[in-house]
Every structure is written in C-alpha cells, then in structure tokens.
Amino acid sequence: MNGLKVLFHINELSRWQIVLGNITNLLNDVGQDNAHIEVVINGEAVSIFKDKCKQVESGNLCSISSNLSLLEQMEKLSKVGVKFVACRNALKAQLIDEESLPDFVTVVPAGITEIVRKQAEGYAYIKP
Amino acid sequence: MNGLKVLFHINELSRWQIVLGNITNLLNDVGQDNAHIEVVINGEAVSIFKDKCKQVESGNLCSISSNLSLLEQMEKLSKVGVKFVACRNALKAQLIDEESLPDFVTVVPAGITEIVRKQAEGYAYIKP
Amino acid sequence: MNGLKVLFHINELSRWQIVLGNITNLLNDVGQDNAHIEVVINGEAVSIFKDKCKQVESGNLCSISSNLSLLEQMEKLSKVGVKFVACRNALKAQLIDEESLPDFVTVVPAGITEIVRKQAEGYAYIKP
Numbered sequence: 009m010n011g012l013k014v015l016f017h018i019n020e021l022s023r024w025q026i027v028l029g030n031i032t033n034l035l036n037d038v039g040q041d042n043a044h045i046e047v048v049i050n051g052e053a054v055s056i057f058k059d060k061c062k063q064v065e066s067g068n069l070c071s072i073s074s075n076l077s078l079l080e081q082m083e084k085l086s087k088v089g090v091k092f093v094a095c096r097n098a099l100k101a102q103l104i105d106e107e108s109l110p111d112f113v114t115v116v117p118a119g120i121t122e123i124v125r126k127q128a129e130g131y132a133y134i135k136p
Numbered sequence: 137m138n139g140l141k142v143l144f145h146i147n148e149l150s151r152w153q154i155v156l157g158n159i160t161n162l163l164n165d166v167g168q169d170n171a172h173i174e175v176v177i178n179g180e181a182v183s184i185f186k187d188k189c190k191q192v193e194s195g196n197l198c199s200i201s202s203n204l205s206l207l208e209q210m211e212k213l214s215k216v217g218v219k220f221v222a223c224r225n226a227l228k229a230q231l232i233d234e235e236s237l238p239d240f241v242t243v244v245p246a247g248i249t250e251i252v253r254k255q256a257e258g259y260a261y262i263k264p
Numbered sequence: 265m266n267g268l269k270v271l272f273h274i275n276e277l278s279r280w281q282i283v284l285g286n287i288t289n290l291l292n293d294v295g296q297d298n299a300h301i302e303v304v305i306n307g308e309a310v311s312i313f314k315d316k317c318k319q320v321e322s323g324n325l326c327s328i329s330s331n332l333s334l335l336e337q338m339e340k341l342s343k344v345g346v347k348f349v350a351c352r353n354a355l356k357a358q359l360i361d362e363e364s365l366p367d368f369v370t371v372v373p374a375g376i377t378e379i380v381r382k383q384a385e386g387y388a389y390i391k392p
Contacts, residue, residue, distance in 0.1 A: 095161075118165035120159075123260065124140045128258075133260070
C-alpha cells in the first residue's frame with residue numbers, strides 16, 4: 009500500500025471542524041490518491057451522530073444546521089476514500105443507536121484498540 | 137514482548153476520567169494479558185496526587201471524593217499491570233513531594249523523554 | 265542521524281508556554297546535542313506571529329509583553345537547534361504575511377503533511 013498513512017483521533021465534539029479542515033488541507037497538498045486516511049471517533053465526539061432534533065430540544069450546542077454541514081463534509085470526504093470509524097463504547101455511552109449512523113461510518117468494539125493497531129501498521133497519529 | 141504496546145499521555149487534570157475510561161475499554165477489548173500500557177503524567181495532571189485537604193482549602197476543583205475515586209481506579213488498573221509514570225519537573229512545579237505519591241506511581245526525570253523513548257520502543261501514542 | 269527525534273504539534277494559541285516548557289525540560293534532560301526537535305505549528309497557534317499592536321487593538325488576549333516573551337523563548341530554542349515550522353494554510357487563514365515571520369520560522373504548504381512525513385522518518389509525536 010503506497011501513500012501516506014494517517015490516523016486522526018477525535019474525542020471532543022468541538023474539534024470536528026478542525027479535523028475536517030486538516031484532512032482537506034492534507035488531501036489538497038498530497039492528492040487524494042496519495043493518502044490513506046482514517047478518523048477514529050470516540051468519547052463525546054460521537055455525539056455528532058446524535059439525532060439533531062433531540063439535541064436541539066435538550067439545548068445541546070450543536071444545532072441542526074451546523075451538524076448537517078459537518079456531516080455533509082464528512083460524507084464528501086468519505087467519497088474520496090476517508091474512513092470514519094466510531095467506537096462502540098462511546099456510542100453506547102451517548103445512547104446512539106448504531107442503526108442510525110450514516111452509511112459511511114463503520115463501528116469498532118473499542119476506538120482505542122483501533123488507534124493502537126493502526127499505529128502498529130505504520131499510520132501516523134494526529135490529534136487535532 | 138507480545139501484546140499491544142500503548143502509551144497514554146495526560147497533561148490536563150480534567151482529562152483523568154477520560155484516560156482511565158479509555159484504558160478500561162482497551163483492557164476489556166483485548167484482555168489484560170495482551171496489552172502493555174503506560175500512562176505518562178506531566179504538566180498540571182500530576183496535581184491529582186496533591187494532598188486533597190490542601191486542595192479543598194485552596195478552592196481547587198478537585199474535591200476529596202472525586203480525587204479518591206480516580207486514585208482508586210488508578211490503583212485497580214495498576215494491579216492488572218498498567219504503569220503510571222510521573223514527570224519530576226511537573227511534580228516540582230506543583231510542589232508535590234515524591235514521597236507522598238501512591239506506591240503504584242514511578243517517577244522519571246522528564247516525562248517528555250519517557251514519551252519519546254517509549255515511542256521508539258514501538259509504543260503507540262494516544263493523547264485522550 | 266543519532267539522538268532522539270521528536271515532533272511537537274501545536275494548534276492552540278494557549279498551549280505555547282506548555283510546549284516551550286516541555287522542550288526546555290527535554291533538552292535539560294538529554295542535552296541539546298542528543299535531540300532533533302521540530303515544532304509544527306498550525307491552526308490558531310500560528311497567531312503567535314501576528315502583529316502584536318494589531319492584536320492589542322482588536323482586544324486579542326495576547327498582549328505585546330506575553331507574546332514577546334514567548335517569541336524570545338522560541339528564538340533561544342532555535343539557536344540550540346529546535347526547528348519551528350508553520351503551516352501556510354494556517355498563516356493564510358490568520359491573515360499573516362509570511363514575510364513578517366521571524367527568521368527562525370520556516371513555512372511548509374501543509375502542517376499536517378509535515379507531521380505525517382516526520383513520523384514516517386521515525387520522529388515521536390507529542391501533542392502537549
């Protein structure tokens with residue numbers, strides 16, 4: 009497998025725009041055929057996938073519009089090969105049904121294990 | 137040495153519960169015999185080891201009960217092999233006497249050096 | 265190339281003193297001839313290089329004096345071999361003219377790419 013191997017770790021909801029911007033800059037710099045990018049999502053960062061109406065009702069800072077914008081950016085990035093991997097422990101803690109996740113998200117039993125394994129495969133680790 | 141090698145870096149007091157939760161999830165996922173886990177503690181994160189009464193007097197956010205709970209979790213994790221390593225520079229900066237540290241904590245001259253050396257030994261780096 | 269290879273990643277303005285303290289502690293521990301240290305600066309952290317008067321006018325938290333102190337520390341570290349590398353995307357986003365940067369700062373097209381490449385060269389990653 010040629011190309012740069014890069015793992016982004018996000019565990020704070022407030023860092024999504026920064027992570028997606030970092031990925032976009034990386035792809036613009038090296039070209040989408042030259043990078044293998046995976047985003048491992050754990051902790052409260054998985055709440056980006058919560059039902060948006062529920063979030064607004066509960067006064068969550070994530071409004072429908074901003075969440076949709078982030079999810080749209082994620083979907084676009086997934087179409088050029090970026091993988092989004094969510095931690096099952098975090099989904100359970102945030103009461104998020106796996107069935108409700110966007111199609112481009114895959115689930116692993118533990119996000120931390122995924123991060124460790126990817127580094128062992130030569131992926132660079134970045135925590136934006 | 138078989139098993140996953142994982143280094144957790146914590147330098148913020150507020151991240152302790154997240155770090156300990158991450159470690160617990162990792163151990164539950166791979167089994168405690170299949171992971172070598174070390175936590176390097178520097179910066180303000182070492183203040184978890186401050187005398188709890190002094191902290192309450194000075195209005196520190198860490199109350200006795202929450203600190204005890206975290207220390208108890210750390211002790212349990214240490215009994216299944218998780219290593220807790222504190223930075224001497226940070227301890228000095230926080231006016232913490234090394235003699236007052238729990239038995240399961242070891243001290244290194246510089247936490248950053250420890251982080252670098254462990255990565256050179258093949259440890260994955262995780263900053264929760 | 266002998267010696268420890270270490271990459272520090274900073275993307276938050278508020279973390280500068282911590283990063284510079286970490287580097288100082290590392291150098292004190294291993295000696296400046298035994299470490300190759302690079303600091304990759306992206307996101308809002310590049311605003312340390314903004315014109316200080318403009319910052320004060322706009323009510324930015326960075327006052328002239330605190331910024332100067334940090335820049336002086338950076339310059340001293342650069343003289344013992346620490347490299348400071350800024351991300352062009354971040355500089356553009358913060359409206360910072362590359363010509364205005366201190367001499368000891370070099371610019372790369374994308375900070376994230378630099379982080380990935382350095383890890384591929386065996387540099388340890390640290391996010392203070």
